[in-house]
Amino acid sequence: MFIVIAGLLAIIGALAGGYYFAMRPVPLKIAVGPPNSDDLKVVQALTQAFSQNHSYVRLRPVQTEGAAESAQALADGKVDLAIIRGDLNVPKNAQAVATLRKNVVVLWVPAGRGKGKKGGKITKISQLAGHKIGVIGRTPANVNLLKVILQQYGVDPGKVEILQFPVTEALDAVRSQKADVWLAAGPVNSKITTEAIAASTKDGGTPTFLAIDSAEAIAQNHQEYESADIPAGAFGGSPDRPDDEVKTISFNHHVVARKGLSESTVAAFTRQLFSVRQQLMSEFPLAAKIETPDTDKDAAIPAHPGAAAFVDGEEKTFLDRYSDFIWWGLMALSAMGSAGAWFAGYLKKDERIINTSMRDRLLDMITIARKSDSSEELDNLQSEADDILRNTLACFEDGAIDHAALTAFNIALEQFHNAVADRKLILMSMPQNLQRTGAQLRATGT
Structure with a gap:
């Protein structure tokens, strides 16, 4: 009897220990940058929300210099999650968990600037040769993006002067008219883009927005880009800026997970992410832009199986994940009971x-x-x-x-x-x- 009781206690202890280790909080390192960016602020808010809600998955932010560095950290296996740009080199071990936000490309000519070669105002991208183009943001990804657009319109990137300004210096550069044309990439409601466009308004004039009419062709040639529209009045002002819908291209910022990361862990993180999204919207409107990943097989970034299970409603419960272990545990308990009874009987022979x-x-x-x-x-x-x-x-x-x-x-x-x-x-x-x-x-x- 003592042997049987000891076996029962051992099995119960093993099951309790297994449940504890299965349900204990799992910390995940997430790479995000640059410093003081909206992405970093959103991740910090998610970290705090997960901690306050005593969630299964906890985040440990790892600050980087930008999306490219975050992608490299994931490729090197230094982090479990990362915030990356879809138009950069995506690590081979990256799988999509969510779309953090959609970014649009805005090309505009400040009021009173940007005369063409024949003296007329610049109204088309094909007229940019020989001009200075200012790029907001220090990431080389924005420069590469500009070159893709120029090449689509037959403009040799070597025949334009590209000036790149950090976000902290962009407004002063726009006011000082250091470039004839400006490019910014970010959400439609980006504060940085809106302020830069407002700074380019002079003496009541309005900036001219350059449409990327070949957006669909660019999207076909470059899978990481999509055709998009900037709605009229997206950047405020009076009159509206822009005064009409503008054709452009877009790309996504993704939350990606390291390939091989536990399916149940990623599913739990995805569930937590979308459950606190509404909670963060009041403080971070950017959180409203978080979307589920593309689960199609031909997606630019394949979805992680855990995230796909959440999106498709196939997420496994605790019993689904550990039913085999529980069944084998009960079988072992029965076997131990029988063996214990036989052994006890043998001792009393x-x-x-x-x-x-x-x-x-x-x-x-x-x-x-x-x-x-x-x-x-x-x-x-x-x-x-x-x-x-x-x-x-x-x-x-x-x-x-x-x-x-x-x-x-x-x-x-x-x-x-x-x-x-x-x-x-x-x-x-x-x-x-x-x-x-x-x-x-x-x-x-x-």
Whole structure:
């Protein structure tokens, strides 16, 4: 019994320990940058929300210099998650978890600037040769993006002067008219882009927005880009900036996970991400742009199986994930119980054999009692029966014999007591000389 109980406790302890380790908070490192960016602020807010909600997945932000560095950190296996740009080299071990936001490309000519070669105002991208183009943001990805656009329109990137300005210096550069044309890439409601366009407005004039009419052709040649539209009035102002819908291209910022990261962990993170999105919208409107990943097989970045399971409603529950372990645990528990019972019975084997021989002795004593001619002999038999009874009860308490064996012993004991009682009545009715004669005859064997 002690062995069986020990086995039960061991199995229960193993199951409890397995549940604890399965449900304990899982920390994931996430690479995000650059410093002071909206992406970093959103990740920090997610980190705090997950911690306050005691969520299964906890985030550990790893700050980088930008999306390219975040992608490299994921490729090197230094982090579990990363915020990357879809138009950069995507690591081979990256799988999409969510689309953090959609970015649009804005090309505009400040009011009073950008005269073409013939003196007319620049209204088309094909007129940009020989001009200075300012790019907001220090990432080389924006410069590469500009070159893709120029090449689509037959403009040699070597025939334009590209000036790149950090976000912190962009407004002063726009006000100082350091470029004829400006390019910014970010969400439609980007504060940086809106302020830069406002700074390019002069003496009541309005900037001219350059449409990327070949957006669909660019998207076909470059899978990381999509055709998009900038709605009228997206950047405010009076009159509206722009005053009409503008054709452009877009690209996404993705939350990606390292390939091979636990499917259940990524599914839990994806579920948490979309559950707190509404909670963050009041403080970070950018959180409203978070979307589920593309789960198609031909997606630019393949979806992580865990994220796909969440999106498709096929996320596994605790029982789904660990049912096999629970089933095998119960089987092991049953096997251990059977083995424990057999082993316990084996240890009691000698004790059962001794008790069986005592019961046989008790049956023999019944025959002896019925033929006894001496009250003293009957008393000795009674004393021996008491010892047998004491031993039998001890065997029963130890588990060496079961209820059936104890019942059989009780029947034999009752028959023995009846035999002793009947014989004593007979001896009491016999004269003393006949009792002595009988005893002597048995002693001599006659």
